[in-house]
Amino acid sequence: MMHSKKLFKIDGQSERLLQETHSVLDSNGKETERRIFDHQGQLKLQTIFIYDSNGFLTKTMTKNAQGRLLSSVTLWYDGHNHLIRRAFFDRDQILIAQHLWEYDPSKPERLLKYSKFGKDHIPLLVKKYSYDANGNPIKEEHFQPEGRLSVLKLKTFDAHNREQSETILENGTIFKYQKKNSLQQAKSAG
Structure with missing residues (x-):
């Protein structure tokens, strides 16, 4: 299934297309691919979404129009299906940032701590x-x-x-x- 969205800039009485986004959805309605085109219809970015067998997003990869990797994001979940880590990587797959979530072991629905780190791990x-x-x-x-x-x-x-x-x-x-x-x-x- 394909879903499209257009972004316009409105100046007075005229509107100008800035970009168009096309999303491919799987049979469960989850986005598997997103392509962003400029106002002339030229591909600017492509993002691929990868899910595990439970339907949880585990990785995204964003590529430029030439198909070169620009960045990726990897996600990890605990045994209760809570997101516990999201790591951001540059085009060379060097870690540039990460987010961590910690939950109460005795009450796993309770978030205890959220941390956001930069590339220097501070x-x-x-x-x-x-x-x-x-x-x-x-x-x-x-x-x-x-x-x-x-x-x-x-x-x-x-x-x-x-x-x-x-x-x-x-x-x-x-x-x-x-x-x-x-x-x-x-x-x-x-």
């Missing part, structure tokens, strides 16, 4: 998550490369597991929200 961003006894996400912390806490999110829940409030400390500003995400207060933490 964490660019680390997010840590905490939960209450009912499994509600009550704390999320974002750490920058130097280990500095840049975002702290705290949530409270009622006895029926409904979110009641959220407090966000982001770069020195505190935001307090009540039910239905209505901002109640914003002030400098300093």
Whole structure:
């Protein structure tokens, strides 16, 4: 099955085609190939999508119009089918970035940590998550490369597991929200 999408730029009353994307889908509706053409119909990029026997995406490869590899992405999953690693490679298959996910071994549905690394293997961003006894996400912390806490999110829940409030400390500003995400207060933490 083929799916097409066109991207236009509109200037006043005229529209100009910028690019056209053609996607090939398998019998399960999963994209197996994507081709991007310029405004003249010339192929610019081709991306191939590879899936495992369970239907999980395991690799993408992006090539230029001449068929030369530009980049690839490889994905790994744990025994619970959670994405645990996504690695980005350049055209020479040198690792340039990766994302890692860690889950609670006793409660595998709970994400504990997400890390984003650059090519030098230094964490660019680390997010840590905490939960209450009912499994509600009550704390999320974002750490920058130097280990500095840049975002702290705290949530409270009622006895029926409904979110009641959220407090966000982001770069020195505190935001307090009540039910239905209505901002109640914003002030400098300093």
